Amino acid sequence: MDLFQMKELYYGYFGTRIYLPLSGLSRRWRNFFRHIRGKSDRFSQNMLLPRISWKDCTKVRNIKIWEHEKANGNVRLSELGILSALAADCGNGTNLFEIGTFDGRTTLNFAMSSPAQCTIYTLDLPADLDTLFSLSDGERHMVDKPKSGSRYEKHRESFPAVIGKIHQLLGDSAVFDFIPYKDSCSLVFVDGSHSYDNVMSDSRAAMKITNKGGVVIWHDYGVWEDVTKALDELASCEGYDLRNISDTSLVYWKKT
Numbered sequence: 001m002d003l004f005q006m007k008e009l010y011y012g013y014f015g016t017r018i019y020l021p022l023s024g025l026s027r028r029w030r031n032f033f034r035h036i037r038g039k040s041d042r043f044s045q046n047m048l049l050p051r052i053s054w055k056d057c058t059k060v061r062n063i064k065i066w067e068h069e070k071a072n073g074n075v076r077l078s079e080l081g082i083l084s085a086l087a088a089d090c091g092n093g094t095n096l097f098e099i100g101t102f103d104g105r106t107t108l109n110f111a112m113s114s115p116a117q118c119t120i121y122t123l124d125l126p127a128d129l130d131t132l133f134s135l136s137d138g139e140r141h142m143v144d145k146p147k148s149g150s151r152y153e154k155h156r157e158s159f160p161a162v163i164g165k166i167h168q169l170l171g172d173s174a175v176f177d178f179i180p181y182k183d184s185c186s187l188v189f190v191d192g193s194h195s196y197d198n199v200m201s202d203s204r205a206a207m208k209i210t211n212k213g214g215v216v217i218w219h220d221y222g223v224w225e226d227v228t229k230a231l232d233e234l235a236s237c238e239g240y241d242l243r244n245i246s247d248t249s250l251v252y253w254k255k256t
């Protein structure tokens, strides 16, 4: 193993075994001290989903993390570690589907961690395309970029076979034709627009394209209010068994 991959292994270990438990501990301490001082967290949202440990969602393994630096709009290092472990669980030859490419950091890690014969589809909104539903305030900066997937493109020359697993799709997820992917995906990652209508529409599409035994993961539960509201509703009004992965903003659902 070369030194370059030692660094990726280190960030995989650090993200899930050190950063994740420490961030959970620090959040619990903060809440405890707020509670004894009689103060409430003005940013905290009412989150209704039951929690699940990441260790009950995927095999605990030594994964590697590529492009560990987090840009505004990316998932946290610990979340990237969990997503990579889930990608490694995917059946060889199955599809992975991501709604919301941004700079391609999650896409790259899906390609690196999933079995060799998997295909990674990643859908992103071109900056100049009108959308069916309005976007949330504050997410325009993730849409307005010169190119989707710049982080995985950087690795194409060094890892042509791995990056060749990625298929970049462009369009508005609310009107995108998901039918060709129906029941074909072992992992679907919903991280597109954070507006209520888009989250609802993306969630329904994600659940349809997931295969039996496959998993859907959402990002930003408890972070973006509309995401929290939409996912709480899917669980409480429609009976979906959604779980918030402890100490993360990820939500987990397995298709049975």
Ligand SMILES: C[S@@+](CC[C@H](N)C(=O)[O-])C[C@H]1O[C@@H](n2cnc3c(N)ncnc32)[C@H](O)[C@@H]1O
Pocket (backbone or CB within 6 Å): 073, 074, 075, 099, 100, 101, 102, 103, 104, 105, 106, 107, 123, 124, 125, 131, 135, 142, 143, 144, 171, 172, 173, 174, 191, 192, 193, 194, 198
């Ligand atoms: C939070 S970023 C994704 C971050 C990425 N998964 C990561 O962590 O590396 C959200 C992305 O969703 C895209 N997006 C927003 N609305 C969309 C829509 N209606 N259809 C498809 N993509 C959309 C944005 O352009 C942006 O690239």
